Structures are given as C-alpha cells and as structure tokens.
Amino acid sequence: MTISRFFAAFMLSLIMSAVLLAQSAPSQSLAALGASGGMADEAKEPKLEHFDPNLADKALDPCSDFYKYACNKWLVANPIPSDQVEWDTGSGLELWNERVLRETLEAASKNDPNRSAVQQKIGDYWAACMDESGIEAAGRKPLQPELDRIAALKSKQEITLEIARLHHLFPGAWEEGDNQSNAPFFGFTGQQDFDDASKVVAFIDQGGLSLPNRDYYLKTDDKSKELLHKYGLHVAKMFVLAGETAAEAAADSRTVIELETAMAQAQMDNVARRDPKNINNKMTLDQVRSLAPSVDWDAYLKAVKAPASEHYIVTSPDFFRAQERLLAEHPLNHWQTYMRWQVIHRAAPYLNKAMVDENFDFFAHTLAGQEEQLPRWRRCVRAADRDLGEALGQAYVDHAFPPESKARTVQMVHAIETALQADIQSLTWMSPATKEQAGIKLKGIEDKIGYPSQWRDYSSVKITRDSYLNNVSRASSFEFERWVAKVGKPVDRTEWGMTPPTINAYYDPQLNTINFPAGILQPPYFDPTKDDAVNFGAIGMIIGHEIIHGFDDEGRKFDAQGNLRDWWTSDDAKQYDERGKCISDEYTQDVPEAGPGVKQNGLLTQGEDTADNGGIHLALNALAATLKQQGESLDDKGADGWTYRQRFFLANAYSWCANERPEIARLAVTTNPHSLPVFRVDNVLSNMPEFQQAFGCKAGQRMVRANACRVW
Ligand SMILES: [Zn+2]
Secondary structure, X not given: OOOOOOOOOHHHHHHOEEOOOOOOXXXXXXXXXXXXXXXXXXXXXXXOOOOOHHHOOOOOOOOOOHHHHHHHHHHHHOOOOOOOOEEEOOHHHHHHHHHHHHHHHHHHHOOOOOOOHHXXXXXXXXXXHHOHHHXXXXXXXXXXXXXXXXXXXXXXXXXHHHHHHHHHHOOOXXXXXXXXXXXOOEEEEEEEOOOOOOEEEEEEEEOOOOOOOOHHHHOOOHHHHHHHXXXXXXXXXXXXXXXXXXXXXXXXXXXXXXXXXXHHHHOOOOOHHHOHHHHOOEEOHHHHHHHOOOOOHHHHHHHOOOOOOOOEEEOOHHHHHHHHHHHHHOOHHHHHHHHHHHHHHHHHHHOOHHHHHHHHHHHHHHHHOOOOOOOHHHHHHHHHHHHXXXXXXXXXXXXXXXXXXXXXXXXXXXXXXXXXXXXXXXOOOOOHHHHHHHHHHHHHOEEEEEOOOOOOOOOOOOOOOOOHHHHHHHHHHHHHHHHHOOOOOEOOOOOXXXXXXXXXOXXXXXXXXXXXXHHHOOOXXXXXXXXXXXXXXXXXXXXXXXXXXXXXXXXHHEOOOOOEOOOOOHHHHHHHHHHHHHHHHHHOOEOHHHOOOOEOOHHHHHHHHHHHHHHHHHXXXXXXXXXXXXXXXXXXXXXXXXXXXXXXXXXXXXXXXXXXXXXXHHHHHHHOOOOOHHHHHHHHHHOOHHHHHHHOOOOOOOOOOOOOOOOO
C-alpha cells in the first residue's frame, strides 16, 4: 500500500491525519521509480485477498503474540516481491486498482477523434509516460533550459524568482510532505487559518531538504553517517549524469550537503510541529519582509499569483532567521549549485534510464530497501493518479464502487459515530461541560465516502504526447497555483485531499471531515461478501480511527467548525494528558524490526496510536449494537466455529499483516507518525480486556498488558 503523499497540501498533511496503512518508498521517488520491462506481474491477474479465519496458526498461542497467531501463515506464504519494499494483505488490492486504471488509460490513449476532453488528457499523459524510446532519445536535454536559467543568474536578488519557478515545476516542490520538509528553500501555499477556519490565508513553511527529514542530516550514529555519505555519492553521480566532470560533481555534492545540513539544523523537529500552537505564528507582510529580507517577497508573491492575505502564517520563524544568515554567508555560486541539484533531483524520475536508475538506487534501494524498480506501467499509473487523479478516478468509481458498497459503508459510519456518542457519555473522567462540547464536535463531523460530489476541472492543464517531463511540470504548476489561489476566498468544503482509487483515508481537523476514498472500500478492508464481524474488524476499525483523530492529542485542540480553540476544562485537559502520556510511554519502545538500537518516539506517534486504540473500541461496540438489533451477541458462534468477537479480532489483525524490509521500517520509525503494523495489532489488543476475553488470555501473558492504556 502506498503512503499516499500524492495529495497536495503541505499543511494538510501536517495536521491532516491519514490512516497510512503501511509504508512505501519516499514520495519523490514513488511517482516514477523503476526500469522498463516488468513482465513478471503482467501475466498474472492481481488477486484480491479475502479474510479466512482458517489462516490463524493454531500451533501458536494467541495470548503470546496475536499478530503472529493471525498473520504467520499469510506472512510465510507471501514474501516481498523484489520490486516492493513491503507486502501486505492490501498489496493485491493496490495492483488490482492499478490494473483498472491502466485499462482506462490505455483505452483513452488510442488516437480516437471522438475522445472526450478528459480522455485526451489522461490518454496523452499515459502515452508520453510510456514512450520510453522517445524519453531515452531526448536524454538530459529536457533539463537544459532550467540549468541554463540558473547559470545565467547575476545576483543573489535573482534567486527569489528561481525559487518561485522551482515551486511551480515539480510535484510537491512547494509543500511540506508528511512531516518531511522538502520544498526547495521554503514551502508556500494557501490553507485554512488556524483561528478562523472559514478563512484561507497564506502559509510560509520551512523547507530546503532532499532526504526524508532533518534527522538524516543531523544524527551521528554509524548507520546515519553511512547513509549521509552514500547520499553525497549519489548527488555527485547525478551531477555527472547532468554533464559535470567528476571533480566538479564532487565539489558540488559537498556544497549541496553543507547547505541542506545547515537548513536541517534550522528546522523545527517533527514532534514540535505536531502541536499547532508552535506553528501558528501570524505575521503581516511587512513582518515577513523584515524576517527574511533576502527573499524578495513582493516578487515571489507576484510570480506565484498569490492574492493578498489577511495575514501570513510563518510556521517556523527561526528557520527563516537561520536561512537569512546562510544567504548572506554563501556566495551566489553555492546557491546556483543547490538549485541545479533541486532541478536534477526532482526531474530525474521523468528523464532517461540512467537518471531514473541512479535516483532509484539511492532513494528507493538504499533508503527504503527496494531491490527492483516497479514496471514502467505501474509508475505511469501512479504518476497519472497524482497529476490528473480526479479525471482518471471517475472511471474507477464507475467500475469498482457500486452504490450498495457506499450504502453499507455509510451505515457502518453511523453505527460507529453512535458508539462514540455513547462512549463520551460513559466516561468517568470527563465533566458534563466538556462532554457537551465533544458531542457538538462529533455531530459536526461530515462523512465523505467514496468520491467527491464534483470533479476537479483540468481543462486549463495542457497535456501533449511529446514530453513526459513537461506534462508533469504543467500539472504541477496547475496544482501549486490552485492551492495558492485559495487565499482570501471562501473555504471549499467539498474538496478531497485524496484521489478516488487511493487505498487510504483521512480526517481533516480544519474541515472536521472524515474521507474514505473508493480505493480503500474494497477487500480486504471492506468486503461486500463478508459479514459484519469481519467488516467492523477491518474497515470499521479504520473508520473509528479517523473519527478518533478529531479527539486525539492534536485533533482535540480544534472545535466543530475547525477553529484552533480550546473547548476543554483545564481539569479534563489534564486528565486527557495523563491518558495520552500512558499511550506515548507505551509506544516509546525498541523496534528490532528496523535494526539494532532503533527506538520509536511515542510522542511522534501518539495521535495515530490514540486513534488505533480508540478506533477499535468504537468498531467493536458498533458491532455489538448491530448484532443486538439482529438478536445476536458478540459471543455467539458463527457457522465456522468462531465467535463473532474472535472473528472481529482475527479480521482486524489480518487487515494489518505485512512483510516489511528493515530499511523501510527504519525510515518509517524516523519519519512516520504511524506505528509499524505489528504494533498496530499487538500493542492495541494488549490494552483491551475485550480482546483477552475473546481468547481467554490471563494476567501475566504478553497480550495482557499490566499497565493497560485507554483514552477513548
Ligand atoms: Zn491516522
């Protein structure tokens, strides 16, 4: 399953909480990793996984390691393919979804004069991406105009317009990734104001890096030093591929590392960034100008067509103070080198094989452990989904998401929301005043299921068959300017941050919505052929997870309208923090799966862990209520000999079974606010008496935690 950072929004992904079912290669390389060929998976039909309780390994003890008990047989039978960094029970679905998209793209790429405007866009995009011989023949030529522009800069004052250009040209080059900080120099976009969710204001964010986050530059353990060294070699190789001599490339690589490391040093870390108060720094345009006078803000705002903003939110003023010093200390040619690197690095996935291969070798192989590149068609499907996702997604919805699936999902969502209402009322630690506010927030949640009510209009994006890189750049410019143009306009509540075929889901605290794309409402998460116990255990837990995000340590700071407003009494907030600390202490744990000495930071994952723990309670209670309506109970046995309660927990664990390479596990522990799948099962269930009851686990056994945590 992909990490789905494709959706655009640097602040959205900062505070928007996706369920992130599993990890994937870093986003920059995801769009277009891989080599040609890849006949291996062309021949076989992708297989959707369906839950089967007989997958439980009865030779093992469910009370010792339930993840292993539920997943072992599947894990042994499903090793990681060489072009993947992990393989889980949803991976077959990912391939299945991509095959549906591929058929749509292939049909649209035929030169039929009766093609619709949407078919012309997606079809020609596909044709240009699949044209490997044309791309190979062009070599590094498509880069040259950008490299020439940078070479022609005469003064540091001219850097500003080049930053604006970089933000336009490359996907994600203007946004904060998933707690990454990888916009060149800084990030810029339009985003809802923290204090008044009805307004969109300009956000100016830290940036500057190419590696997944600041730790990769700053940590001093042997493994981190080795990775940074390898990154330096990679940068040099890419400069050579772009036409430099080996000596020039080596010197330029040192400059890039020096500048990026200095910017990493200046960045706020990803734990501090989880508290919206830390990043909610409002400034007037004059204050921005004097904070960072080396950037010509008026020229920048004009170049990106930014409407006037009521104020500017500068997420990390210290970052800009440090960058100001760097701009003064380093000569123009250092910054030209940095910008040249940004162009080469970001364009690499869309260029010739030598560039694609070297980019893959470092960002996917060395950093994430992927052995082989994805076949070209899968890279092109993913890029089309990222760049034209709501054009491509319409056909996916028609093909894969019948109205009955939507109706049954909506029913489950309502049952889970009712369960949370009852849970809030039953809390012994919360005062009536806070309970009332929580109830208002819960009622205010908008449920978005399947696909948007209106599709995005791509008519202004020019797509041709002749240059893949240019198509990507024009789609990227469209997306960047679409976000910037929101500044000063009313908030559009209908928009989606994920495309319909995405296998993921999210809660957006500033809109107070949960969003479930059609792509995840498929087996093994939502399985129309299975009973309620299985579906509440799998997709029900994920629905509960997203709803709980409205009430986790971050989400609870926003009100029903999406404003950053404290609606808690101070006693209740204190009670909450104690329970939250139990969770973050529990998850501050060793992660041997990621290598010796690797430790999870429970403060980084606290929100996701809280959502996992609360989500499964809600799903179980909703299942109990649903069974009761049918005259049944959790402990009744089904035809297969398992109780509904047991099937619920088995289906839940099954939906998380994943084989992962240690490299991607290490990357995830450093950058990802989600725990690894094994902990999303074993930590959660060992906190639950309801689980222990299902399998007769006793005090002292591993799945019965002595200091069990419970927030929701
Ligand atoms: Zn989440």
